[in-house]
Amino acid sequence: MANFHIDEQNSRSGIHPLKFSLWLIIISIIMMFAAFTSAYIVRREEGNWLEFDLPSILLVNTIIIVLSSVTMQLAHNAARKNNLGTLKAMLLATLLLGTAFLIGQWYGWANLVQNNIYFGGTGSNPSGSFLYVLTGVHGFHLVTGLIFVLLVFLSSLKYKVHSKNMLRIQLCTIYWHFLGGLWLYLYIFLRINH
Template sequence: MEILTVNSKDTLKFNPQLFGLWIGMASIVMLFGALTSAYIVKQGASNWFNIKVPSIFYISTGIIIVSSITLHFASVSYTKSLESIYKILLGATFILGLVFFVLQYKGWNMLFESGVDLKSNVAGSFFYLITGAHALHLFGGMGALVATIINAFVLRFGNDDKRKTRLEMLVHYWHFMGILWIYLLGFILFIK
């Protein structure tokens, strides 16, 4: 996609692509805000079972935090033109991302085996819906990460503005997904 940034130098306070992403993230906040508000409203009504969250979700939380750190340093090494470290850290982030998905999947299975299925109680339905919606959004981030990795290995290493912006967008979105996950897990654990 081509972005017209021609007159941006004069009025611009912020890169328009990055700014657009932030507006998109604001709308994602509203989506999860709505889901968690609905959770509170429903919880206040009758017929609600408290779920015991499988501990594997704590490990996945750790993984997503570490992946944010590796991606952060990938971005730092890109700016410093440390090509090989940049590639390694991008790859590491990708693997950590995959591990996160696997752990989430295992967590859902464990929850299912403990007797909490999608249908029987609304508390369970909410848990699967909210964590599933988060996984779906992170999947979008994985797509962007894969595109970045392909670029990193196929294109000649260069420090141009366009690529820098794209990397910056990926980093912001990835951190956002991490913070969102911590919020969602904390919400489910502490709102009782």
């Protein structure tokens, strides 16, 4: 998706091919996390499930990702109004908040290790392994989102993101809001089912 030199006009179906592709990616990610969370519930019911407190950093990360969604939307709004200074500032803020989220995830994993909760191997429990998988796979997708935001930010420095060229920022905003919504789902799911 790095090359956005494609005309922003919609295809015959009424949706731009890149938007259609992004929605297919989002649907596949939703299906993957639906499978993960279903497996979590089924495995928990089988027994031998270690109960432990979730790392408190997960709540902080939830606040961070909600704030990053706000800054991403502000960037989108700024592009639509040709407010290029605000656009760049909000994209940079989104990058910083996304990075802070990943650092928070790292601290969450460190907290799990300190409490002898490991991923796989001897001495591990499925409850800990599931937590690593859910947060790790989300973290991977967040890294892809950060790369996407960085590419849009670099494009904005070259004045390629503005009201007459919104495709980059639209795609990025959709994906970033999706990642935020996915995290909220995971956080609530873990709070209810852990």
